[in-house]
């Protein structure tokens with residue numbers, strides 16, 4: 001049987017007294033594309049940030065490709081992971097954020113090469129070749145020597161995607177990748193994400209307000225509410241299905257708002 005590439009097991013998260021995630025069990029299979037949908041404040045970003053190692057767990061475990069992310073096994077017991085272990089397991093995870101997070105003092109090429117050289121210890125020449133090929137793929141090879149400030153938001157986001165992809169992650173997390181973009185730049189970024197999704201091998205976790213896009217790309221939708229996944233299934237199974245009323249209510253409210 002195929003093992004999940006990501007496994008959340010009874011994951012809870014509190015901020016002080018506020019419980020944001022409530023004992024979530026959730027698997028992502030290799031190559032699976034999962035969209036997280038739900039009302040504002042329902043915990044989607046927090047759920048993804050635990051996998052990005054940007055927030056720590058309150059309880060439960062997360063495994064990536066069979067390895068514990070936040071824990072290590074020592075003498076048959078699970079203990080808190082060392083920062084070295086966390087760094088190692090995190091290498092399987094690629095992240096793309098709303099606000100690009102490119103290094104402003106590095107050129108586009110240097111941004112894409114940086115983690116390959118410093119984290120993966122790829123020789124510079126090889127990293128340069130891999131990076132240029134990836135920039136070509138996202139349509140930005142001719143911008144290799146410019147600085148991020150000289151790029152449009154859509155171009156910056158495509159560089160951020162290239163930078164994540166060269167690390168060959170097993171899972172890519174897209175957290176609102178188009179929310180900071182002017183509307184006319186959204187399409188070019190979605191197109192790249194769609195291309196990557198169609199290549200198939202990599203699992204994806206996608207948080208977005210681009211509902212049509214999410215429904216098109218996702219193999220599975222997880223609908224969040226109140227810190228739990230209250231409905232899930234493929235878009236085909238869920239859309240207009242009376243057994244998944246929460247998603248359908250959400251989508252009809254969403255469509256009504258967008259057509260105003």
Ligand SMILES: Nc1ncnc2c1ncn2[C@@H]1O[C@H](COP(=O)(O)OP(=O)(O)OP(=O)(O)O)[C@@H](O)[C@H]1O
Nearest residue numbers: 015018020038039040041042043044045046047224
């Ligand atoms: N660092 C933090 N400290 C305290 N509370 C937080 C923190 N981060 C998130 N929260 C709270 O956790 C809850 C879930 O937030 P989260 O951002 O995960 O929701 P979301 O579903 O992603 O919402 P949105 O769609 O608006 O981004 C909210 O009530 C939020 O205010």
